[in-house]
Every structure is written in C-alpha cells, then in structure tokens.
Amino acid sequence: MSHPDNTYSLVADIGGTNTRVALADGRRIVDGTVRRYSNSDFPGLESVLKRYIADEDGVDPIAACVAVAGPVRDGRAAMTNLDWTIDKETLGRATRAETVAILNDLQAQGHALDHLDPANIRSILTGPEPKNNAAKLVVGVGTGFNAAPVFDLESGRMVPPSECGHANLPIRNEMELRLCQFVSTAHGFPAVEDVLSGRGLERVYAFFGNEADDPRERAAKDIMTACANGSDERAVEAARLFTRILGTVCGNLSLIQLPFGGVYLVGGVARAFAPHLSTFGFGEAFRDKGRFAGFMSNFAVHVIEDDYAALTGSAAHLVALSN
Incomplete structure (x- = not known):
C-alpha cells in the first residue's frame, strides 16, 4: 500500500x-x-x-x-x-x-522501555516498587552479548553505549576455569560473549563433550529444543551452566549500575531461555554476592518478549x- x-x-x-x-x-x-x-x-x-x-x-x-x-x-x-x-x-x-x-x-x-506492552514483559525476579526515574539496565543476549544502563534525567532519557560483551568472562570455580581455558584455546580470549550468546551456548555444549571425551556439536536452537523436551542430558547441563553464568554476569552489572528500576533481558537467546531461568538457577547465581546477597533483592529482573x-x-x- x-x-x-x-x-x-x-x-x-x-x-x-x-x-x-x-x-x-x-x-x-x-x-x-x-x-x-x-x-x-x-x-x-x-x-x-x-x-x-x-x-x-x-x-x-x-x-x-x-x-x-x-x-x-x-x-x-x-x-x-x-x-x-x-x-x-x-x-x-x-x-x-x-x-x-x-x-x-x-x-x-x-x-523502548516504558513504551512496550506489559503483556510482552515476563518477570523472572521480583523487587521493590521502583521510584520514578530509577535507573534501569538492559542486557542483550542473542547473536552477541551487550548491556547498557538507562537513565531518566530532567533533560530526557540517556542510554550510554557499551561493549561489555567483550570484557573478560568471570570465573567462580574450577569448572568455569576449564570452560574459559576451552574457549581461549578455540578463540584466543575468554570474553563474556564467547559463552553468553547463541554461539556461546554451542561452545558450552562442546565443552561438556570435551570434558566427557565424547565430542559432539549441536546448533543452539537444537540444544534449546532438546533441553525443553529432555531428550539430551548434555543439552540440559549446558543450558544450566549457561544460565548460572548469565546470572553471575547480570549480578555483576547490577552492582556496577544499580538499576533500581529493573534489569531487562532482551534478544532471541534471552527469550528462548526465559522459561528455564528460574529452574536452572539464574536467581541464585544473580544474588550470590556474599554479604551483598540481600542487597541484590533490590533489583527485579524481567525478559522482554517483544521481538x-x-x-x-x-x-x-x-x-x-x-x-
């Protein structure tokens, strides 16, 4: 027309x-x-x-x-x-x-925040009712990974750019250290995006195959399908580790930006993981910050399901x- x-x-x-x-x-x-x-x-x-x-x-x-x-x-x-x-x-x-x-x-x-249909926003973790103009944080998980804070000022909304997906991947335990070494061997530098992305999920799956001396590859969409129907335990294992690392990274970013207005996960991979985040330990990893564990309950987490x-x-x- x-x-x-x-x-x-x-x-x-x-x-x-x-x-x-x-x-x-x-x-x-x-x-x-x-x-x-x-x-x-x-x-x-x-x-x-x-x-x-x-x-x-x-x-x-x-x-x-x-x-x-x-x-x-x-x-x-x-x-x-x-x-x-x-x-x-x-x-x-x-x-x-x-x-x-x-x-x-x-x-x-x-x-886009505040201009979306509430029906397209899925809540993962609840938090206190935010005050007007409280800072927010958007975290994108899709082909790549990135995040950006959102500030509502008297002069208008400001969303500073970022490329935090290329920062070093955090390491919490021996398994995650081995994962970083596996990613480094293949790609030279263990960045957040090397794990927390569609391709990253495929690398986590390959990592578990390497750990089991049974190497196999699967596409991200097939891993998520197998995870949903329970047909591949390795897919579930990979999705669970992916989810916990995502929780850790989002928790770190929340301590940096203090998004009392909420954390919003966006992107195709975030939407695919939305039904599994609670059962695979996102909340526990997000709030696992030692003496600041209680403080982390100030930050609600949502998934934007509007493509x-x-x-x-x-x-x-x-x-x-x-x-």
Whole structure:
C-alpha cells in the first residue's frame, strides 16, 4: 500500500543475522509494515533500506533511525558480527530522510522501555516498587552479548553505549576455569560473549563433550529444543551452566549500575531461555554476592518478549530528537 510522504519515520534493527525494518508513526510501529531481511542476501545496509522502500511502494520517510549490533562513534557504526559499516551519510542517501540517527542496538532497547506492552514483559525476579526515574539496565543476549544502563534525567532519557560483551568472562570455580581455558584455546580470549550468546551456548555444549571425551556439536536452537523436551542430558547441563553464568554476569552489572528500576533481558537467546531461568538457577547465581546477597533483592529482573522492541526504541528516540 502507498504511504503519505514525509509523514512516517523509518526504523531498522540490524542484527548479526537479520535486519528488521518498519515505519513508525511517532512511537507507534505502523501495523503491517515490519519486514525482515537476511543480511547474507545484501552487500550492505543501503541496499537493504532501498529494497524496503521499494517494497513499501517508494515510501518517503521524514526521519530514519537504525539500531546497530556494534559500537557507534561520531555517527558511524561498525558491526561486531557483520562486515558492514554504517554512517549518517549512507543512511540519509538510502532513505532521503531529513533527520537521521544511528544507535547501538542496546541503546534502542533502552529507549523502548516504558513504551512496550506489559503483556510482552515476563518477570523472572521480583523487587521493590521502583521510584520514578530509577535507573534501569538492559542486557542483550542473542547473536552477541551487550548491556547498557538507562537513565531518566530532567533533560530526557540517556542510554550510554557499551561493549561489555567483550570484557573478560568471570570465573567462580574450577569448572568455569576449564570452560574459559576451552574457549581461549578455540578463540584466543575468554570474553563474556564467547559463552553468553547463541554461539556461546554451542561452545558450552562442546565443552561438556570435551570434558566427557565424547565430542559432539549441536546448533543452539537444537540444544534449546532438546533441553525443553529432555531428550539430551548434555543439552540440559549446558543450558544450566549457561544460565548460572548469565546470572553471575547480570549480578555483576547490577552492582556496577544499580538499576533500581529493573534489569531487562532482551534478544532471541534471552527469550528462548526465559522459561528455564528460574529452574536452572539464574536467581541464585544473580544474588550470590556474599554479604551483598540481600542487597541484590533490590533489583527485579524481567525478559522482554517483544521481538520488535528495538524498532519501538528507535522510534521513541526520533520523537525525543524532535522535541
């Protein structure tokens, strides 16, 4: 269907595997305009956006914002898990929009908070009722791992960028030390993302095979399926260790940022793990902070089950820019 010119914003969520694009009317994603494209089919973002505009009958957006899975600096983004470089000039040329913006994908998720349907938010750990403008934390677990704090200031919402998925993986016991050594042998550096991601789950599964002198490989989606139906004890073992390390890392980040407004897990892997977090020990690992164990109960933890939250956040950011 055709759209009025210079009325809607174009928003995009660029992951390591797929790019989602949609039109937004203010903060609201326009029904029926969300399209998903496989990144492997395109040489870069410009060709994706031009395809989308053509698919939407040559829509002429008034503004455009893209959320990128990678660091953004001085209006330029480099994808962490994809060989694309994105800048405002390219975004403006592709969309012909008057206003353009580029966010890290976790920044977009942070801007989405308070604009999502509560039905799409699953609570994992409860906490005290937060005060207005309490800091929040978004933690992304998908193709990669990242996290970003969310601060509501008098001047508006601020979501500082981060690349904490590339920090060292924490080690709590002998098994986790062996896991770090296994990951280091294969990849040179035991970063958080090397374990807490879709590929990371596959590495944890391979690690247990190495431990048992029975090496086998499985894709992340197959591990989660086997975990859900109980057909592979190794899959359950891998998911349980993954969950506990996720709890430890989220607990560490919470002590750094003090998100009294809540911790929000986002991303495809986080959504897949949501039904298992409680039974696999996320809460125990999250609160296992010695004399600060009781203090950790100040932080509620939720999973955002809206696959298009980053699109909403990009739209909300454009609204803030226009005010």
